[in-house]
Amino acid sequence: MEHHLVLRVIAKLLIPLILLFALYVQFHGDYGPGGGFQAGVIFASAFILYSLIFGVGNARSVISFNLLRVISASGLLLYIGVGVVALISGGNFLDYNVLLSDPVHGQHLGILVIEFGVGMTVAAVMMMTFFVFARP
Amino acid sequence: MFAVTTIAILVAMMLALGRALLGPTLYDRILAVNTFGTITVLFIAIFGFLTGRPEFLDIALVYALINFITTIAVLKFFEYGDMGRSSLEQQESDI
Amino acid sequence: MLAFLAILGIAIIRLDSLFAAVMLTGIYSLVAACLYIEMDAVDVAFTEAAVGGGIATLLFLSTIALTSNREKSGNQEKSGSQEKPGSKNSLPAFIVVMLTGAVLMFGVSDIPKFGDSSAPAHQYLSDRYINQSPQEIGVPNMVTSVLASYRGYDTMGEVTVIFTAGIAVLMLLGRGFRSNTRRTRVKTDTKSSQGKRSTGE
Numbered sequence: 001m002e003h004h005l006v007l008r009v010i011a012k013l014l015i016p017l018i019l020l021f022a023l024y025v026q027f028h029g030d031y032g033p034g035g036g037f038q039a040g041v042i043f044a045s046a047f048i049l050y051s052l053i054f055g056v057g058n059a060r061s062v063i064s065f066n067l068l069r070v071i072s073a074s075g076l077l078l079y080i081g082v083g084v085v086a087l088i089s090g091g092n093f094l095d096y097n098v099l100l101s102d103p104v105h106g107q108h109l110g111i112l113v114i115e116f117g118v119g120m121t122v123a124a125v126m127m128m129t130f131f132v133f134a135r136p
Numbered sequence: 137m138f139a140v141t142t143i144a145i146l147v148a149m150m151l152a153l154g155r156a157l158l159g160p161t162l163y164d165r166i167l168a169v170n171t172f173g174t175i176t177v178l179f180i181a182i183f184g185f186l187t188g189r190p191e192f193l194d195i196a197l198v199y200a201l202i203n204f205i206t207t208i209a210v211l212k213f214f215e216y217g218d219m220g221r222s223s224l225e226q227q228e229s230d231i
Numbered sequence: 232m233l234a235f236l237a238i239l240g241i242a243i244i245r246l247d248s249l250f251a252a253v254m255l256t257g258i259y260s261l262v263a264a265c266l267y268i269e270m271d272a273v274d275v276a277f278t279e280a281a282v283g284g285g286i287a288t289l290l291f292l293s294t295i296a297l298t299s300n301r302e303k304s305g306n307q308e309k310s311g312s313q314e315k316p317g318s319k320n321s322l323p324a325f326i327v328v329m330l331t332g333a334v335l336m337f338g339v340s341d342i343p344k345f346g347d348s349s350a351p352a353h354q355y356l357s358d359r360y361i362n363q364s365p366q367e368i369g370v371p372n373m374v375t376s377v378l379a380s381y382r383g384y385d386t387m388g389e390v391t392v393i394f395t396a397g398i399a400v401l402m403l404l405g406r407g408f409r410s411n412t413r414r415t416r417v418k419t420d421t422k423s424s425q426g427k428r429s430t431g432e
Contacts, residue, residue, distance in 0.1 A: 007208065018201055025194070025277075029375050032191050033273040041281035042198065048289065049205050052212055069401075076394050079387055094383040111379040114386070121390050125397035126286055132404040133293040153235060156258055157242050165254040173284070176261045180268055180276075192268065195277050199264075202285035206257065213292050 004053070011053045018046035026119050027112070036115035040122025048130050056134050065131065068124045075120030082113050138186040145179050166210055173203035235262045253291045260284045274374045 026039035051059030083094040091098035096110025152175060156168035177199045184192025239259045246252045260283030267276035360377055378386055 014201075014204075021197065021201070025198075030372055032372060033194055033277050033374075035274065035375055035378065038198075038274075038277045038281050041278075041286055042201070045202065045205055045281070045285055048286075049208070052205070052208055072394060072397055076390055079390055083383075083387070094387070096380060107376075107380055111375060114379055114383065115375075118386065118390050121394055125393050128397055129400050130286075130289065130293070132400055133290055133297065149235075153238070153258065156255060157238070159251075162248070162250060162254075165251050169254045169257050172258050172261055176265060179265055183265075183268055187271075192273065195264075195268070195273065195280055198277060198280045199261075199284065202280055206285055206288050209289050209292055210254075213296060 007053055011049055015046050015050055018042060018049070022046065022123075026115065029115055030108070030111065036118030037122050039115075040119040040124075041126055043119065043123040044126035044130070047127050051130070051134065056131055060131060063127070065128070068128050068131075072121050072124035072128065075117045075122075075124065078117035078120065079114050082110055082117070086110070138182055141182050142179070142186060145175055145182060149175050149179070166207075166214075169210075170203070170207050173199065173206070177203070236266070249295055250292075253288060253295065256291065257284060257288045260287070274372075 022039045022043035025034035025042060026036060029035035029039070047059060047063065050062070082096075082099075086095045086098055087093050089098045094110075094114075096107045097103040099106035099110050149172065152168050152171045156165050156172065159165045159168060177196045180192055180196040180199065184190055184196070236259065239255055239262065243252050243255045243259070246255065260279055263283065264276045264279040267273075267279060360373060360381065
């Protein structure tokens with residue numbers, strides 16, 4: 001897409017905003033609609049927009065495939081890790097009450113961290129799938 | 137006021153849907169999908185204000201973004217028949 | 232709105248061109264999201280917006296780019312098998328579909344009415360969530376608190392499913408570099424991986 005000047009300029013303008021919006025959805029999920037899953041998809045769609053306009057090859061040099069694989073696995077590990085930490089500090093698996101001294105704050109922290117894990121996995125898997133499908 | 141707008145949007149939705157179903161060419165359908173996306177954004181925003189919950193605007197924003205990306209993808213699919221290539225790489229593969 | 236959904240569903244099955252079917256699928260998810268908004272299920276509408284409207288359409292399009300735009304007769308394509316009336320398999324399939332539909336309709340008659348406050352689901356669990364979750368969790372959005380804390384184990388399963396679907400796609404399509412030897416195999420494998428993806432979502 002060499003000649004599409006308007007598209008390229010608009011995309012450069014929009015992509016940071018989409019990334020910012022994804023982070024807003026991620027960390028504002030406690031208060032409004034949204035959460036890790038939606039944020040991950042929106043985050044991935046920013047990269048998909050980039051690869052649609054500048055080519056998948058360029059998008060892959062921005063974020064490498066191996067990095068995506070590591071991210072997708074570590075998101076899941078982060079989720080399970082929170083559960084294991086709760087297990088070690090004396091609660092049940094995924095029982096956030098014991099994470100901090102105050103149960104309510106513990107719950108808050110736990111939800112924030114696992115939502116982040118969900119977002120990482122979803123974003124990475126969506127990007128990987130798109131890359132693989134777009135370029136066999 | 138908002139109720140009248142909602143009804144008008146529903147009618148517009150029906151018209152766009154009719155074009156998408158009947159559409160003789162593919163371009164009619166693409167245009168119908170695009171129009172339908174825009175109408176959906178409007179509908180969500182209006183419905184949020186109708187029921188007094190302006191936080192629906194978040195979702196309307198997401199729809200606007202996603203609609204934009206989908207339209208670009210569809211048009212690119214039409215022009216190049218492929219999702220991943222940039223025109224530079226296509227020239228290389230032609231050689 | 233529900234009538235819109237029904238019309239769209241029938242139209243998607245009837246269509247022969249897969250590209251037009253993908254377009255209609257996009258509209259379908261938009262209508263579904265409007266329906267969710269009307270029922271006040273904001274988080275579900277959010278997900279439908281992001282996944283159904285955007286990513287699924289994109290993936291369908293790139294699948295069409297990999298395979299072909301026309302539907303083969305007698306082949307189990309994405310939009311349901313287009314069995315011709317004279318095909319020998321059509322009668323047993325019809326009977327099975329009708330039987331399944333009848334059983335489902337029979338089951339529907341047992342489901343409590345929409346918004347019925349005496350339904351079993353609203354008797355114990357909803358009460359507890361609505362009354363206790365502000366004190367126990369302290370998160371204003373109740374959907375998040377139910378999803379992430381009360382049902383944290385389920386959500387972990389969902390993330391695992393998404394991860395597994397990603398691995399399956401990678402196994403089927405390789406690392407995604409364009410090579411001629413792999414291209415023929417990819418064509419046969421795309422459909423099954425597409426099926427896996429949709430279960431992953």
